[in-house]
Each structure stands twice: as C-alpha cells, then as structure tokens.
Amino acid sequence: MLSEKTIQVIKSTVPVLEIHGTAITKRFYQMMFTAxxxxxxxxxxxxxxxxxxxxxxxxxxxxxxxxxxxxESILPVVKQIAHKHRSLGVKPEHYPIVGENLLAAIKDVLGDAATDEIIQAWAEAYGVIADAFIGVEADMYAQAEQQTGGWSGDRAFRVARKVQESDVITSFYLVPEDGGAVASFEPGQYISVKLEIPEEANTHIRQYSLSDSPDKPYYRISVKREDVYQDKPAGKVSNYLHNEIKQGDTLMLSVPAGTFTLDQQDARPVVLISGGVGLTPMVSMLETLAHTNPDRKVTFIHAAQNGNVHALKQQVTDLASRSPQVNVKWCYERPTDADRELGQFDKEGYIDLPWLQQIIATTDASFYFCGPVKFMSTVNRLLKELGVSDSDIHYEFFGPAGSLEQAEPAEPAGVR
Incomplete structure (x- = not known):
C-alpha cells in the first residue's frame, strides 16, 4: 500500500503529466530501446x-x-493491457527495465522540476502498479497454457488455406502443425502472429482479430494489406503476409487474447457496426450468435468504400438468409458503377444519425463497433446522440488504445 504522502505527491504531478506526458513516454521509449x-x-x-x-x-x-x-478503478484498463502483454510475451523481468527507464525519462524531460521526492514517489507507485500487472498476467499465462488446446509461448500453425476476400483483404486459415486441438476463444478476441522477415533486423509481432466462430478446428484471420497512404508507409507485416506467405507455410501464434468480447449472457438485441477491416471481430460475433443464440435479434451494419474492398460479404449475406433475426445493412462511401447496377448497398456516403434511426429499433441493446479511429469516433458520437448508455457501448482499437473523444473528426469519417 502507498503512504498518504506518496499519494499526495503523485496527485500533485497530474497537471504536469497532462502537459508533458507524451514527451515523457516518447523519451522513455528512446532510452529503453537504446539500452x-x-x-x-x-x-x-x-x-x-x-x-x-x-x-x-x-x-x-x-x-x-x-x-x-x-x-482498482482502472482494473479494466489493466486487464486490457495485460491481455496485450500476455499475447506479446511480456514477462516479469521486463518490468524493472520499464520502471528504470520511465523514471529516467521523467527526470530527463522535467529536469529540476522532477525532485527527488517526486521520483521516489513514482518509484513506489510504479512498484505497486507493476506488481498488479505481473499478478494479473501470471494468471493469464497459466490459463492460456492449461486450457484445453492451450499452449505456452508461441506455437507453429500451418496455413491450410489462403483466400482473397477483396482487393485488399486476404484470409488465412491456420491449423496446428502438431495436429493437436486449438484453444477456444471469445468472439472478438485476437491472436498474435510472430514473423521473421528476411533482411529485417527484428522480429515483427502483429495482432489480428479472429474472423470466424470459436467452434472451428482452425483459426482464421482476415488481414488487410496496408498500402502507402498519405504520410503512412506500407505495412511491412501485412504486405509480407499477402505477398510472401503461401498455403503450407508456417506461422507462429500466441493463444487468443483480448477484452473486446461478445456478452453471450445478454439476451437483448445486439448491434454490430464496422468500418473497413474492422468487420473481422464482428463477423466472429455474428457467426457465434447464429450458431449459439439464433433467436437473438442482430443488426449488422458495415461501411466500406465500395464492393471491391468489401470482404466477407457473402458469408454475412448467407448467415442473414438463414436467420430471420439478422438484419444486414451496407453503407458504401464511393460505390462503383457495378455496385449501383447490382444494388449491392443500402446507403451511399457515410453512416449518419437519420439512417441509424431508421435501422436501429431500440437503444435498449448492446452495441459493438470497430474500424478506423475516426470512423469509431463518429459512431461513438452518433450512438450517444441516439441515447445509448455508455455501459452498452463497446469498441476495439486495432493497436494501442486511444480516446475517441480526442479523435472526434470535424467531418464525417470514411473508411479505406
């Protein structure tokens, strides 16, 4: 437990962290990776x-x-980060390294303002926080290994099938090389894929949502090829997977992880909203609901630029045709002529409030959404304008968690 004096010192640094927090963490990573x-x-x-x-x-x-x-009030955040850590292979011996460099970065950025008293208080606080993470992660490592089909560390999986789903998204069907069972997962969770890319100095790890239901003898990930876009370079890992990994190749995977999961005990209607490749966890949720709870009303809304980049559409359409409780709607930002001729979408442009009001029958439902950050920021705002309670709003960042409020776009956000 922290002393009252330590607590007060930490609280006194809150205004400083609000201003200089990112500068401190930027310096922290520089120092840690150098050492x-x-x-x-x-x-x-x-x-x-x-x-x-x-x-x-x-x-x-x-x-x-x-x-x-x-x-204890930030325990949900601790669990979310701990899932990432377990998936990446973060171990207890890494925490002293992080603590040493974080304290050094605070001192380096704040200079004389970081007094010995402040550094000592943060050292004590970090010790308590690190112990909490280590304890939570120890339980997660044990559960990952001891569950049916589970394992420790990385496990070799063979690419049984490679399927092009759209112009930019390809699915990989992965089965264990050892012929054993696969660990189950909660719809919405992800796996880490570890790659050794030729001529790259370091191992690359990426986390991809599982895009099929948990009752299969394989894992499926559906990966978007990240091309050069504005000031963002092409994605090394996604392009390597698309261009170099073939059927029969081997990938190293971690046990599924993640806190963005479907509440299967909730009998109320569920609304699944996605943009771009953000549909991958939503398809897993939809598949699971169709198999385990076919009487639950589901509204599935997906936004894409057009039909050329719309992945897994046939799978969702087939599910909806077999389940009268599933209502599917497509929104295309810039539909092609073929899209128009075939009538393959329900709305042109962006998801907006009037359209959602027509589609969503009740706000007494669970809402899940995923996609580009600006897209999610728009959806989050629209759901709140609809009157959806915060407790019924669930979303997933692809990558480090952020703030949807901070990402609020000035104009409607599209997907790419």
Whole structure:
C-alpha cells in the first residue's frame, strides 16, 4: 500500500503529466530501446513511428496518477493491457527495465522540476502498479497454457488455406502443425502472429482479430494489406503476409487474447457496426450468435468504400438468409458503377444519425463497433446522440488504445 504522502505527491504531478506526458513516454521509449534493443522484438515499430504507442502509454500513466488513491478503478484498463502483454510475451523481468527507464525519462524531460521526492514517489507507485500487472498476467499465462488446446509461448500453425476476400483483404486459415486441438476463444478476441522477415533486423509481432466462430478446428484471420497512404508507409507485416506467405507455410501464434468480447449472457438485441477491416471481430460475433443464440435479434451494419474492398460479404449475406433475426445493412462511401447496377448497398456516403434511426429499433441493446479511429469516433458520437448508455457501448482499437473523444473528426469519417 502507498503512504498518504506518496499519494499526495503523485496527485500533485497530474497537471504536469497532462502537459508533458507524451514527451515523457516518447523519451522513455528512446532510452529503453537504446539500452535494451532486444525489446524491439516485442514492440510494434509502426505504432512507435506513428506515436500511437507513446500516446497510449502517456494516457495509462496519467490515468494511474489520477486514480492513485483507488487503483482498482482502472482494473479494466489493466486487464486490457495485460491481455496485450500476455499475447506479446511480456514477462516479469521486463518490468524493472520499464520502471528504470520511465523514471529516467521523467527526470530527463522535467529536469529540476522532477525532485527527488517526486521520483521516489513514482518509484513506489510504479512498484505497486507493476506488481498488479505481473499478478494479473501470471494468471493469464497459466490459463492460456492449461486450457484445453492451450499452449505456452508461441506455437507453429500451418496455413491450410489462403483466400482473397477483396482487393485488399486476404484470409488465412491456420491449423496446428502438431495436429493437436486449438484453444477456444471469445468472439472478438485476437491472436498474435510472430514473423521473421528476411533482411529485417527484428522480429515483427502483429495482432489480428479472429474472423470466424470459436467452434472451428482452425483459426482464421482476415488481414488487410496496408498500402502507402498519405504520410503512412506500407505495412511491412501485412504486405509480407499477402505477398510472401503461401498455403503450407508456417506461422507462429500466441493463444487468443483480448477484452473486446461478445456478452453471450445478454439476451437483448445486439448491434454490430464496422468500418473497413474492422468487420473481422464482428463477423466472429455474428457467426457465434447464429450458431449459439439464433433467436437473438442482430443488426449488422458495415461501411466500406465500395464492393471491391468489401470482404466477407457473402458469408454475412448467407448467415442473414438463414436467420430471420439478422438484419444486414451496407453503407458504401464511393460505390462503383457495378455496385449501383447490382444494388449491392443500402446507403451511399457515410453512416449518419437519420439512417441509424431508421435501422436501429431500440437503444435498449448492446452495441459493438470497430474500424478506423475516426470512423469509431463518429459512431461513438452518433450512438450517444441516439441515447445509448455508455455501459452498452463497446469498441476495439486495432493497436494501442486511444480516446475517441480526442479523435472526434470535424467531418464525417470514411473508411479505406
């Protein structure tokens, strides 16, 4: 337990962290990777270059400081991060390294303002927070290994099938090389894929949502090829998977993880909203509902640029044709001539409030959504304007967690 003095010192740093938090975390990663370059094998380099990891850590540190008197209130965030850590292979021995470099970064950025008293208080607080993470993650590692079909660390899976779903999305059907069972998962969870890419100095790990239901003898991931876009370079891992990985090749996977999961005990209607490749966890949820709870009303809304990049459409359409409780709607931002001729979409442009009001029969439902950050920010705002309670709103960031409020777009957000 932290002393009252330590708590007060930590709370006094909240205004400073609000201003300088990202500068501190940016310096932290620079210092840590210089001293421990082996940790580059764990972290997503793209998120580092884009600043997303630094912002996510700054938000987590800030939340810990604000809630230092009641750290149990941030337990959901701890569990979410712990799932990521377990999936990536973060171990107890990494925490002292993080603590040492985080304290050094605070001192480096704040200079004389980071007094010995402040550094000591944060050292104590970090010890308590690290112990909480280590304890939660230890339970997760044990559960991952001990469950039916579970394993420890990475396990070799063979690409049984590779299917092009759209111009930019390809599915990989993965089965264990050892012929054993696969661990089950909750619809909405993800796996980590670890790749050794030729001529790349470090291992690359990416997390991909499972895009099929848990009752299959395989895992399926549906990966979008990230091409050069504005100031973002092409995705190394997604392009390697699309261009180099073939049927019969081997991928190393972690046990499924993640806190963005479908509540299967809730009998109320469910609304699934996705943009772009954000439909992958939604299809897993829809498949699961169709098999395990066919009487539950489901509204499935998906936004894409057009039919050329719309993946898994036939699977969703087939599910809806067999289940009268499933209502499917497509929104195309820029439909092609073929889309128009075939009438393959329900709305042109963006998801907006009047359209949602026509589709959604009740706000007494569970709402799940996933997609690009600006898309999710728009959906989050629209659901609140509809009167949906915060407790019924659930969403997933692809990558480090962020704030939808901070990402609020000035104009409607499309998908690509």
């Amino acid at each position: 421990h370059p082996e940790l580059l094998n764990i972290f997503n380099h793209a998120n580092q270059h884009q600043g997303r990891q630094q912002t996510a850590l700054a938000n987590a540190v800030y939340a810990a400081a604000v809630n230092i008197e009641k750290l």
